[in-house]
Amino acid sequence: MKKFAYFTLLIMFFAGVVSAAEKPAVGYVNLHKVLLESKVGKRNKADLDKLIKEKESALAGEESKLQAMQQVFQKEQLLLTDAQKLEKQKAFQEKADAYQKMVGEAKQAVSKKDNEYASKSVADIKAVVADVAKEMKLHLVLDASEGSVLYAEEGMDLTQKVIEKYDAKAK
Numbered sequence: 001m002k003k004f005a006y007f008t009l010l011i012m013f014f015a016g017v018v019s020a021a022e023k024p025a026v027g028y029v030n031l032h033k034v035l036l037e038s039k040v041g042k043r044n045k046a047d048l049d050k051l052i053k054e055k056e057s058a059l060a061g062e063e064s065k066l067q068a069m070q071q072v073f074q075k076e077q078l079l080l081t082d083a084q085k086l087e088k089q090k091a092f093q094e095k096a097d098a099y100q101k102m103v104g105e106a107k108q109a110v111s112k113k114d115n116e117y118a119s120k121s122v123a124d125i126k127a128v129v130a131d132v133a134k135e136m137k138l139h140l141v142l143d144a145s146e147g148s149v150l151y152a153e154e155g156m157d158l159t160q161k162v163i164e165k166y167d168a169k170a171k
Contacts, residue, residue, distance in 0.1 A: 025137055029129055040167075048113060062102060066099055
């Protein structure tokens with residue numbers, strides 16, 4: 001009987017402690033939205049778009065050269081000897097392989113630049129989120145863009161506040 005009374009007393013003690021504690025203050029930020037809508041994010045996107053256009057332009061020139069080679073081959077095909085055909089086909093294949101290599105390098109360059117921008121921005125945004133969380137006395141801030149927030153009250157969304165503060169730091 002003493003054990004039961006002791007256990008009951010212990011449960012009542014912990015229940016009182018838990019009810020006296022504050023509710024944890026939680027907020028969330030849509031990191032993806034911050035990356036896209038902030039001044040830095042828009043500037044990074046513009047830089048990436050410019051890089052993509054440069055790469056596409058260079059690739060378009062090479063692609064047109066390949067098409068021209070193919071058209072010339074088709075026109076001259078009946079007049080060429082088998083050895084000449086093989087030589088032209090080999091030259092075309094080398095040019096096509098070089099083009100494919102250029103495409104891969106262009107994709108890699110764009111991806112690398114995108115990753116550089118994203119990792120720098122995410123580090124900066126995390127610092128801003130930490131500042132906002134401290135100002136608002138929050139204990140936990142979740143990333144809504146990762147799909148981890150299933151429900152949240154309106155006032156818990158810090159995204160716009162983070163964008164504004166991040167933009168202010170980016171000047």
